[in-house]
Amino acid sequence: MAVERQLGGIGTSILFEDERVRIWELRLAPGEQSDVHRHELDHILIQISGDRIAVRPEPDTEGPYSEYLEAEVVPGAVIPVGPGGVETAVNTGRQPYLEVIVELKQA
Template identity: 70%
Template sequence: MSEPERVLGGVGTKVLFENDRVRVWELRLAPGERSDVHRHELDYVLIQIAGDRVAVQPEPDTEGPYKDCLAADIEPGMVVPIDRGGIETAINVGAKPYHEIIVELKD
């Protein structure tokens, strides 16, 4: 018997803008909330807006830069460029609501 096909969700909570060069997502997570498992098909820039601590939980078959679960403190205004390929879940492991903007860079 074969395994059921994995269904992936969106990179963020909602798309704020898209054209032929970029797609801009917003991600909001309440304390303890998890995003959908998603795949980053494009290189992107993550911009932290608010929160205190967030984690990324990579899937075993991820091709992104993070292979192990990683938690980090939030620095509002911090901009982090990340390469495509990640298959992961974002988790708000903090006590405050988490908010970020994700700018996907289309080729």
């Protein structure tokens, strides 16, 4: 019998939400990983601090990242991403990681 996968939130906490946007923060200590989560909406990632971050996609992901990706953090970087990703974020660096995620509810 297959065990149903439980998905978590895309960030650590919701900072703001209205009918147009939902804004999350994602905080990860060095070596910490997020819950497995699904991005249902177009979203914008804003890197605030940290040194290295990785995304570990699940086999059923339909997002833009289908293979493991690790990169240097660029504080202030703004990264638009489409929906469909099923993944885990992993802080592979030595510094705490902080990012703001803006989900776009309306086109």
